[in-house]
Amino acid sequence: xxxxxxTYKQFPDEKGYFGQFGGRYVSETLMPLxxxxxxxxxxxxxxxxxxxxxxxxxxxYVGRPSPLFFAERITNDLKGPKIYFKxxxxxxxxxxxxxxxxxxxxxxxxxxxxxxxxxxxxGQHGVATATVCALFGLKCVIYMGEKDxxxxxxxxxxxxxxxxxxxxxxxxxxxxxDAMNEALRDWVTNVRDTFYIIGTTAGPHPYPSMVRDFQSIxxxxxxTQILExxxxxxxxxxxxxxxxxxxxxxxxxxxxxxxVKMLAVEAAGLGLKSGKHAxxxxxxxxxxxxxxxxxxxxxxxxxxxxxxxxxxGLDYPGIGPEHSFLxxxxxxxxxxxxxxxxxxxxxxxxxxxxxxxxxEPAHALAALIKIAPKxxxxxxxxxxxxxxxxxxxxxVAKELNIKL
Amino acid sequence: xxxRIKKVFSDKKxxxxxxVTGGDPDKKTSQKILEKIVECGSDVVEIGMPFSDPMADGPxxxxxxxxxxxxxxxxxxxxxxxxxxxxxxxxxxxxxMGYYNVIFHFGVKRxxxxxxxxxxxxxxxxxxxxxEDPELFDEIQFxxxxxxxxxxxxxxxxxxxxxIQHASGFLYYVTITGITGQKSADMKELKHSVKEIRRxxxxxxxxxxxxxxxxxxxxxxxxxxxxxxxxxxxxxIENNLNQSDVILKLIGDFVKELKKGTNQ
Numbered sequence: 001x002x003x004x005x006x007t008y009k010q011f012p013d014e015k016g017y018f019g020q021f022g023g024r025y026v027s028e029t030l031m032p033l034x035x036x037x038x039x040x041x042x043x044x045x046x047x048x049x050x051x052x053x054x055x056x057x058x059x060x061y062v063g064r065p066s067p068l069f070f071a072e073r074i075t076n077d078l079k080g081p082k083i084y085f086k087x088x089x090x091x092x093x094x095x096x097x098x099x100x101x102x103x104x105x106x107x108x109x110x111x112x113x114x115x116x117x118x119x120x121x122x123g124q125h126g127v128a129t130a131t132v133c134a135l136f137g138l139k140c141v142i143y144m145g146e147k148d149x150x151x152x153x154x155x156x157x158x159x160x161x162x163x164x165x166x167x168x169x170x171x172x173x174x175x176x177x178d179a180m181n182e183a184l185r186d187w188v189t190n191v192r193d194t195f196y197i198i199g200t201t202a203g204p205h206p207y208p209s210m211v212r213d214f215q216s217i218x219x220x221x222x223x224t225q226i227l228e229x230x231x232x233x234x235x236x237x238x239x240x241x242x243x244x245x246x247x248x249x250x251x252x253x254x255x256x257x258x259x260v261k262m263l264a265v266e267a268a269g270l271g272l273k274s275g276k277h278a279x280x281x282x283x284x285x286x287x288x289x290x291x292x293x294x295x296x297x298x299x300x301x302x303x304x305x306x307x308x309x310x311x312x313g314l315d316y317p318g319i320g321p322e323h324s325f326l327x328x329x330x331x332x333x334x335x336x337x338x339x340x341x342x343x344x345x346x347x348x349x350x351x352x353x354x355x356x357x358x359x360e361p362a363h364a365l366a367a368l369i370k371i372a373p374k375x376x377x378x379x380x381x382x383x384x385x386x387x388x389x390x391x392x393x394x395x396v397a398k399e400l401n402i403k404l
Numbered sequence: 405x406x407x408r409i410k411k412v413f414s415d416k417k418x419x420x421x422x423x424v425t426g427g428d429p430d431k432k433t434s435q436k437i438l439e440k441i442v443e444c445g446s447d448v449v450e451i452g453m454p455f456s457d458p459m460a461d462g463p464x465x466x467x468x469x470x471x472x473x474x475x476x477x478x479x480x481x482x483x484x485x486x487x488x489x490x491x492x493x494x495x496x497x498x499x500x501m502g503y504y505n506v507i508f509h510f511g512v513k514r515x516x517x518x519x520x521x522x523x524x525x526x527x528x529x530x531x532x533x534x535x536e537d538p539e540l541f542d543e544i545q546f547x548x549x550x551x552x553x554x555x556x557x558x559x560x561x562x563x564x565x566x567x568i569q570h571a572s573g574f575l576y577y578v579t580i581t582g583i584t585g586q587k588s589a590d591m592k593e594l595k596h597s598v599k600e601i602r603r604x605x606x607x608x609x610x611x612x613x614x615x616x617x618x619x620x621x622x623x624x625x626x627x628x629x630x631x632x633x634x635x636x637x638x639x640x641i642e643n644n645l646n647q648s649d650v651i652l653k654l655i656g657d658f659v660k661e662l663k664k665g666t667n668q
Contacts, residue, residue: 029556189582301478302509303456
């Protein structure tokens with residue numbers, strides 16, 4: 001195979017841009033620290049000890065590699081391609097988020113920071129952050145929207161058990177966007193001793209590429225596993241996107257394999273036309289928020305609009321800058337699934353495979369259910385089962401009118 | 405470069421810079437508040453362009469932004485307020501402060517042309533540092549508008565050089581690591597930083613964030629060329645919603661009082 005000269009993997013450039021997206025839009029107070037994080041990360045990512053530590057914790061603490069499972073009953077039922085699930089929901093703490101947290105806490109330790117802050121939506125990133133803070137003995141403060149604290153109460157309690165301090169955020173939409181605002185306000189106030197572990201492939205450079213690098217272990221494992229099982233690369237990769245870290249984690253290693261198609265699934269909430277959704281690419285425009293230029297849901301006067309999704313992890317009006325780039329380049333196809341479709345896929349997965357998925361990957365499965373019948377039986381699909389659904393049982397029960 | 409800003413800072417007197425969010429609590433009262441502020445002796449007026457996600461602001465200014473957005477305030481509203489100020493006073497510098505998305509969404513070129521036409525003198529964009537400002541700076545340099553640079557306690561001497569490179573008008577020193585309306589300035593740090601800035605630049609230096617009353621204005625002005633007061637004024641609006649006469653009276657008195665702080 002000839003080397004593709006215009007590799008998608010050359011991004012970001014030295015200024016932190018993926019095409020026109022990305023950058024470092026932060027207050028001056030944070031700028032010196034952001035530059036330091038970049039410098040330290042650039043040194044560390046090629047450092048043998050760091051790489052070994054990262055691998056050690058992923059293997060022995062997180063439980064990687066996660067299995068690649070042939071979802072035979074769903075495959076037979078949909079009468080389309082062979083469907084595999086990348087089982088990142090089996091990781092310690094129940095989602096892919098921990099991969100990134102292990103990487104960032106090692107960096108924070110290296111930089112001598114004593115205090116860790118993070119934002120969380122579904123609580124998976126908060127739990128993963130609280131977990132690594134307990135593991136490394138660092139103080140942990142988590143910002144979480146009031147609305148999310150209510151709908152993801154099991155995760156709130158888990159974070160508390162792990163020793164984290166939870167700050168409820170009651171401004172704006174009381175969800176992920178506002179939790180991130182509040183985390184940034186904390187960071188600017190405690191800039192000297194605090195490290196911000198951002199949970200997704202967004203934020204000021206170097207976060208989008210750093211988080212992607214830490215998550216890209218998912219795709220690397222899939223390559224090895226699928227070659228072993230099928231002796232060929234997958235035809236299609238499928239993942240859900242809020243900020244986009246599990247999707248990029250799966251996609252990144254395959255970006256330059258032109259024969260591998262990619263499908264990313266945004267949350268359409270009550271439907272794209274309803275205005276109550278979280279589909280930043282389908283319904284947004286380029287803008288600047290939380291440190292980066294990217295597609296955002298916004299009003300005519302440039303105010304950020306509130307997102308809506310049944311899934312707290314996808315309930316964000318923006319998306320990581322690399323996704324905005326891949327969208328414009330048409331390397332990845334972006335579609336969406338509604339709350340209702342995700343709920344159906346959630347139950348379908350429980351019944352057919354004995355896996356209770358998080359509501360986030362239930363969106364990915366919902367899109368897959370739609371397209372699979374149109375694909376051939378000799379094709380192979382890998383979907384990232386990026387989180388388990390224990391945290392969502394109360395939300396689902398409420399939606400199904402079941403009293404627990 | 406703005407001639408108005410240059411002229412205001414041409415004497416040795418210390419300056420009072422006041423901040424309120426444009427359109428707060430409503431469009432009509434906001435206009436009157438700004439006219440009152442000008443009348444009561446503020447040397448520079450800073451007008452906030454409201455944004456849904458003001459990451460550098462404390463609760464007081466967050467709430468004022470929300471009030472303005474909820475009553476339909478947008479850039480057109482802000483421009484109208486500025487036009488009306490210009491009708492009564494053509495000398496006072498007007499500086500717009502805000503976050504980049506509002507400008508980016510409006511169109512950078514269109515925004516700068518509009519500012520220039522109205523007679524807006526400076527821009528402070530909180531989340532736009534030299535690394536990201538060429539898009540805006542390239543437009544601004546053809547007009548009499550200053551891009552006011554922010555310098556903070558975490559800015560080191562090497563970075564300071566980069567910040568000052570294209571600076572004009574005046575420099576804005578953020579006295580604390582934090583958000584607006586919270587902690588008060590660390591005077592020792594302020595003295596040290598101002599000394600370092602003066603070593604590298606001849607531009608006037610004003611300080612802001614956490615400056616709440618006349619005494620603090622006076623303390624700050626002993627070190628800098630001026631002080632910025634924002635949240636304390638906005639708090640008056642918050643405490644007296646729906647009583648525009650009370651707001652105007654209290655803000656008028658407060659600005660006169662703050663102004664005295666610059667003369668001590």
